[in-house]
Amino acid sequence: MKCSSRLIAFALTLVLSLPYVVSAQEAAADAGGADIAHGETVFKNNCAQCHAITDERVVGPGLKGATDRNNMDWLIKWVKNSQAMIAAGDPYAVKIYNEYSKAQMTSFPGLSPEDIKAIFAYVDNAATAAPAEAAAGAAPAAGGAAASSGPSDMFMVVLVALVIVMLLVLGVLLVIVTILSKAVNGGDSSASEGDFMGRLTKSLKGVVSDPAIRSAVIWVFALLALKATVDGAFGVGVQQGYAPKQPIAFSHKLHAGEYKIDCNYCHTGANRGQSAHIPSANICMNCHGVIKKESPEIQKIYTSIENDQPIEWVRVHNLPDFAYFNHSQHVNVAGVECQTCHGEIEKMEVVQQRSSLTMGWCIDCHRKTDVNTKGNEYYDNLVQLHASESQEALKVEDIGGLECSKCHY
Ligand code: HEC
Ligand code: HEC
Ligand code: HEC
Ligand code: HEC
Ligand code: HEC
Ligand code: HEC
Incomplete structure (x- = not known):
């Protein structure tokens, strides 16, 4: 009894670890x-x-x-x-x-x-x-990180079903083996009196209370839980590729691309403050008071103003509340182009999030990017100090760009 359940426990662990072995091999093979x-x-x-x-x-x-x-x-x-x-x-x-x-x-x-x-x-x-x-x-892909790796859902379902069937088969086999071996040995007193159901429950109890089986089951669950966490951690919150449909078919390709309207004309905050700002309907009216008034899309702007209801643009880029990002620091002070972080917005019919906006992304750039110190007296002392210690240019990292408190409240 002891020996056979050990064997079963071992077999189980093997079967259950199969997908990990397989997916690891697949990855190694096609890479x-x-x-x-x-x-x-x-x-x-x-x-x-x-x-x-x-x-x-x-x-x-x-x-x-x-x-x-x-x-x-x-x-x-x-x-x-x-x-x-x-x-x-x-x-x-x-x-x-x-x-x-x-x-x-x-x-x-x-x-x-x-x-x-x-x-x-x-x-x-x-x-x-x-x-x-x-x-x-x-291309526009709602959900962004949907294309995650690892065995597909279907595969997992089939696998779990398979494992359950195997468990049942193993259980039945075990019972039969126990009964047969007892019958052959003549059995003990309880066995000789027993009806079939009694033995079945007894054997099953044996299986459940067997430490080897239990530890195997615990291991399996631990492995599955670990996998779920790891898969989740890589996808959570990453919205790269997110390109929601907007209430008005506003095109950056047309406005910023073909008509070359400056980003700052509409996003008035980017040079001045934390938020770049989404323009209000009044800014649209500077032009659409006369241009294409009859278009149904433009009529939506009029409706919004008449009803005093702001246009409900769907937010694309969004950091969690505990992270702090300031546009003017990057655009105005550092001189980083909008496109470095947002991609070529002026070619997009529908705005799409091009960068991951993860902490790793911020940190990575801070490690690599030189501080724009030209014409900024604020940095003169720092630059001298840095030059006395290092051959390399002053990076954002060197002015505290990796300090937790700079980005987290
Ligand atoms: C004529 C006004 C106008 C101009 C010019 C303009 N934008 Fe926009 N922008 C908008 C409006 C309206 C939205 C909100 C609707 C949308 O997402 O398409 C927006 C949205 C965005 C967003 C996404 C905001 C979010 O929700 O995360 C980014 C990024 C952006 N613009 C960058 C730019 C850049 C870079 C330029 C210059 C190349 C530019 N915009 C030029 C009006 C404008
Ligand atoms: C600086 C001028 C200017 C501003 C500001 C402006 N637009 Fe436009 N918009 C244009 C021009 C020019 C066209 C192209 C008209 C044409 O095709 O004849 C256009 C076209 C459009 C169209 C396509 C209309 C159609 O049916 O073909 C939409 C929708 C639109 N704009 C929405 C907006 C919104 C929303 C805003 C405010 C966030 C805005 N525009 C701000 C100049 C502007
Ligand atoms: C260093 C990277 C970086 C640069 C450069 C940058 N942005 Fe952003 N932008 C972001 C991040 C990160 C967010 C999300 C901010 C948040 O959720 O708090 C964002 C959000 C936005 C939004 C949504 C509204 C808001 O302000 O939160 C608009 C519009 C926008 N950016 C426009 C621009 C324009 C226009 C420029 C150039 C003048 C620009 N950005 C330059 C990183 C950048
Ligand atoms: C700030 C924008 C930017 C980033 C970030 C960037 N590239 Fe580029 N890459 C370019 C530009 C622009 C070119 C065209 C050549 C030029 O102007 O220097 C280019 C050209 C290339 C080319 C040659 C293209 C070809 O096939 O003929 C390769 C390969 C390349 N990049 C790989 C990478 C890889 C890998 C990364 C990430 C580790 C990366 N790039 C990050 C902007 C960028
Ligand atoms: C394309 C490169 C780039 C990316 C991406 C970037 N930054 Fe920066 N960041 C800079 C540069 C350059 C400076 C230096 C500005 C200056 O001279 O003060 C800076 C400065 C800062 C500072 C001030 C640091 C200090 O010590 O004064 C903060 C805070 C900051 N960034 C937050 C963020 C956050 C949060 C993100 C990600 C959401 C981010 N940055 C992404 C380039 C980048
Ligand atoms: C340059 C800016 C920046 C710096 C410096 C920075 N963080 Fe972050 N951090 C972020 C941003 C942006 C996010 C949100 C990322 C997301 O939503 O995926 C984040 C997310 C996090 C999270 C949530 C978990 C996650 O990955 O989403 C933790 C925890 C965290 N940071 C801790 C720290 C600690 C500790 C430090 C200092 C060693 C630090 N951060 C320094 C920008 C920064």
Whole structure:
């Protein structure tokens, strides 16, 4: 009895750990050694605000096919320091730099060759394995992080069903074995008197109270709980790709792109304060008092003003309350372009969240970005002090940009 239940417990653990073994192998196999999931994280934290994984142009070119255009050594050198390659006159580097009107790609000296290989493993995998899903990364996709990795829901359901069936079969087998062995041995007194049901319950009680089985069950639950937590932690709150439908079909592509209306004309707070502000209907009326009055979409602006009801724009970018972000500090003081964080809004028909807005994303930029100290007397002393200690330029990190209290109340 003891021995057989140990065996069963062992078999159970084996069966239940199967999906983990399988998914680990799958990941290893189609990544060709590199870790796609890791690549996805690195990509989203560092590259997604400027690159799509399709061939769509964002700030930089779509990365689909990048590994065909250049070999891995080139790509690693480029990502670590593209400016150095351009300065050295690498023909492809110079060509693409000019093609993108000399927009500077951020350098990533901190990424390891493994990180960079993983990025391109992820890009290639997304481009070949699931073109539709890859497109969803760049095109409006409600839910954003929906395309998470790991075994699919269907797979898990089938697996759980399978395990339950196996458990039942094992239980029945165990009972039969017990009964048979007792019958063969002549049995003890209780066995000889017993009806079938009595023995069944007794054996089942034995199974339930057996420590080996119990520990196996506990392990299994612990594993499942752990997996759920890990899956959850990577997806929670990350809204990258979020592009909700708005109450009025307002197009940035038309207003900021074709008509080149300055971002600050509508988002009056970006240069001055914490919030960039969404323009009120009155600002729209500066033009739509005369332009396209008859359009049903424009009529919605009129209705809003007549009823004194603000237009209910759906918020796209939203940090949790415990994090503090200030636009003017970045736009005005640091001189960061809107597009660095928001992507090419002026090409979007519908606004989409392009950056992850995670803590890692903020920190990453603070580690890499030089403080814009030119013409800012406030920094003169700091710059001198820093120069006496270090060869490197003053980074946001060095002025306290990694201190918890700067971003958390
Ligand atoms: C701030 C925007 C920005 C970020 C962030 C960025 N890039 Fe770029 N990238 C560009 C631009 C712009 C170009 C076009 C060349 C130029 O102007 O320097 C480019 C070009 C490239 C190219 C060459 C394109 C090709 O296939 O021909 C590769 C590869 C590349 N980037 C990879 C990356 C990776 C990987 C990351 C993340 C680790 C990254 N980039 C992050 C803006 C960016
Ligand atoms: C004519 C006015 C106007 C101009 C010009 C304009 N915007 Fe907007 N912007 C809006 C309105 C209205 C919304 C809210 C509706 C929406 O999300 O499309 C908005 C929304 C946004 C959002 C998303 C806000 C959120 O909810 O998270 C961002 C980011 C943004 N704009 C950036 C820009 C940038 C960058 C530019 C310049 C390239 C720009 N806008 C130019 C009117 C404007
Ligand atoms: C600086 C001028 C200006 C401002 C401010 C402005 N628009 Fe426009 N808008 C235009 C122009 C120009 C067009 C293109 C008209 C055309 O196609 O003939 C347009 C077109 C539109 C259209 C498409 C109408 C259609 O049926 O084709 C919508 C919707 C719209 N605007 C909404 C808004 C909203 C909402 C705001 C305020 C947040 C706003 N606009 C602010 C200039 C402006
Ligand atoms: C350093 C990154 C960064 C830059 C640069 C930046 N934004 Fe933002 N933007 C954010 C973040 C983060 C949020 C979300 C803020 C929140 O939820 O508190 C946001 C939110 C917004 C919103 C939603 C309303 C609000 O203010 O919370 C608008 C509109 C917007 N940005 C427009 C702009 C415009 C226009 C520019 C350029 C003039 C710009 N942003 C530059 C990171 C940036
Ligand atoms: C594109 C790069 C970039 C991103 C992304 C970014 N920042 Fe910054 N941040 C800067 C720069 C550059 C400065 C330095 C501004 C200055 O000179 O004072 C800065 C400064 C700050 C400061 C002031 C630090 C100090 O010590 O004075 C805070 C707070 C801050 N950022 C919060 C955030 C938060 C929160 C996020 C993410 C939601 C974020 N930043 C994302 C570039 C960035
Ligand atoms: C540059 C800005 C910045 C700094 C510095 C920073 N945080 Fe954050 N932190 C954020 C933002 C933004 C979020 C919200 C991220 C999200 O919603 O995914 C966040 C989220 C968190 C969370 C919630 C868990 C999570 O990941 O969503 C915790 C806990 C946290 N931060 C702790 C800290 C501690 C401790 C420090 C100091 C060592 C720190 N933070 C420094 C910007 C910052």
